Amino acid sequence: MPRFVCGAAYEQELSDAAAWHRQHEQDKPGASETDWFTFAVERAPSLQEQGNPAALEAYVAQKYQTAQKLSPAKATEWHRISLTLRAMGVDPTGCADGTIDLIADGTYNRGNTVALDRQGLTGWIWALITLHSGAYAVPANAHDTEADMIRQLLSRQLPDGGFALAGTSGDVDVTASVVAALAPLYEADRVYTYTRRSDGAACAVTIRQVVDACMELLSERQLESGGFASYGTENAESAAQVILALLSLGRDPRLDAAFQAGGHSPVDALLAYRRQDGGFAHIASQTGSNVIATNQCMLALAGLQRLDAGMRSVYELTDVPLRQEPEHTAPPTVTEPIGTDASEPEETMPPEETDIPAQTSDDAEETTAVQTTARTESVGGTVTPYTQTQVVNTGTGIRTAPAEATEQSQPAVTCSWWVLGLVCMALGGCMLWEKKE
Structure with a gap:
């Protein structure tokens, strides 16, 4: 309505x-x-x-x-x-x-x-x-x-x-x-x-x-x-x-x-x-x-x-639909192949916009905490625990990387590391790793 x-x-x-x-x-x-x-x-x-x-x-x-x-x-x-x-x-x-x-x-x-x-x-x-x-x-x-x-x-x-x-x-x-x-x-x-x-x-x-x-x-x-x-x-x-x-x-x-x-x-x-x-x-x-x-x-x-308008009186609030927050699912763990350098940056898909309301400057501290802590959310009156691990404050809202995007990126990451290892073994030499700016 x-x-x-x-x-x-x-x-x-x-x-x-x-x-x-x-x-x-x-x-x-x-x-x-x-x-x-x-x-x-x-x-x-x-x-x-x-x-x-x-x-x-x-x-x-x-x-x-x-x-x-x-x-x-x-x-x-x-x-x-x-x-x-x-x-x-x-x-x-x-x-x-x-x-x-x-x-x-x-x-x-x-x-x-x-x-x-x-x-x-x-x-x-x-x-x-x-x-x-x-x-x-x-x-x-x-x-x-x-x-x-x-x-x-x-x-x-x-x-x-x-x-x-x-x-x-x-x-x-x-x-x-x-x-x-x-x-x-x-x-x-x-x-x-x-x-x-x-x-x-x-x-x-x-x-x-x-x-x-x-x-x-x-x-x-x-x-x-x-x-x-x-x-x-x-x-x-x-x-x-x-x-x-x-x-x-x-x-x-x-x-x-x-x-x-x-x-x-x-x-x-x-x-x-x-x-x-x-x-x-x-x-x-x-x-x-x-x-x-x-x-x-x-x-x-x-x-x-x-x-x-034939609507309920001002104090009758059952006509107001409850806001539904998006489901939060922890992304799958990516197992790095043997021989990789754990200090190297992991490749991930770009984060996708969600419909979580934008945070104001007053909420910045809370948003930072969400990045590392397990929380509970009330969705439709039900308290649902979840762990938020891929959240960033963009200044205009909260962005999350969906689980399916992370799953798609896993084979590419694994494959690139094995190919790199084979090339190094074949050449028997050293390779210079250049990080993208």
């Missing part, structure tokens, strides 16, 4: 916002601003730019050399990077050298090191969004099962039907994020029983009931502008999060009757934050654009494009 949708709505808005981000923000894989921008770009059908998964994997591998790995307390570091990698076609269960499982480490087994709720409610929300994004299976021996996470999340619902990081009143942004986390289970009939933390009430509810209560609160909180406020301030990000919540349920925020106020929809409100520089402002009084607001507005517009 092509990434570009000719004439797609919001094509210009997304293109301008992407240009603004590139102009004002330095690309730093692993940084929140860069990762969310990359995620939005990857999920926008009209944008043909692609991120650099190799650089992000290199960042993960480097951070995993430290005791705290991605973060001492923030599980959302695992969640954001997992979503971004999967959007680029990389399996986060076999990241970097194939031994790093970001899904396990950041969601269902996070509690083996640091509790998911060490970060508060946010940890449970994004753990579920991440798990559902790739329909990842949770093993029976997991520290936290999916049901555990759901129950922990539901127990934090407030009496008004919403959710918040603090206080007794539901917050628009947090409540909308909870809807996105629970949306894949909206049709499920399972009843969850738990004690509500805020008031000790015993609850027995379905996901549908919880989500419906959230949507009712969000509808009630809509302002006459069509937008929303978080902690008393109307802003672009709140409008974006409500749009994403509606889209996660398959509802069109431009047409949904429950989300029209003063003749305006949430999308009308969001577009009002667009600035002449191409980005989006955080609040109406700002004349310039804000990176966080721009990233979130881009993701909301990408979601609208996907709805119009």
Whole structure:
């Protein structure tokens, strides 16, 4: 399926916002601003730019050399990077050298090191969004099962039907994020029983009931502008999060009757934050654009494009094919005939281009290591060991000599040495070996 949708709505808005981000923000894989921008770009059908998964994997591998790995307390570091990698076609269960499982480490087994709720409610929300994004299976021996996470999340619902990081009143942004986390289970009939933390009430509810209560609160909180406020301030990000919540349920925020106020929809409100520089402002009084607001507005517009195209919502990543890395086979060993000088250069066929993504200067050190070490690669979710022995960094990509080329060169090498030996014996003299420049 092509990434570009000719004439797609919001094509210009997304293109301008992407240009603004590139102009004002330095690309730093692993940084929140860069990762969310990359995620939005990857999920926008009209944008043909692609991120650099190799650089992000290199960042993960480097951070995993430290005791705290991605973060001492923030599980959302695992969640954001997992979503971004999967959007680029990389399996986060076999990241970097194939031994790093970001899904396990950041969601269902996070509690083996640091509790998911060490970060508060946010940890449970994004753990579920991440798990559902790739329909990842949770093993029976997991520290936290999916049901555990759901129950922990539901127990934090407030009496008004919403959710918040603090206080007794539901917050628009947090409540909308909870809807996105629970949306894949909206049709499920399972009843969850738990004690509500805020008031000790015993609850027995379905996901549908919880989500419906959230949507009712969000509808009630809509302002006459069509937008929303978080902690008393109307802003672009709140409008974006409500749009994403509606889209996660398959509802069109431009047409949904429950989300029209003063003749305006949430999308009308969001577009009002667009600035002449191409980005989006955080609040109406700002004349310039804000990176966080721009990233979130881009993701909301990408979601609208996907709805119009009949595609999955932005957090449903199973539509993204996993990148297939080429199989690596160690070339056959060439046995040199007796009497040859091992110091002489061995003749080999010219290396053939492969489809391995080009390495940046940040990857040069890793590429050098590949030349001499055995590694593992994740191909289609399977960890496959291999030994990479004929790899060179060309500056534009990695080149490998295929096994069949090496096999073809072996008879020629062997024959040339035997002929040379026979000539020397026949002449009974000495031969001068000239090396080619």
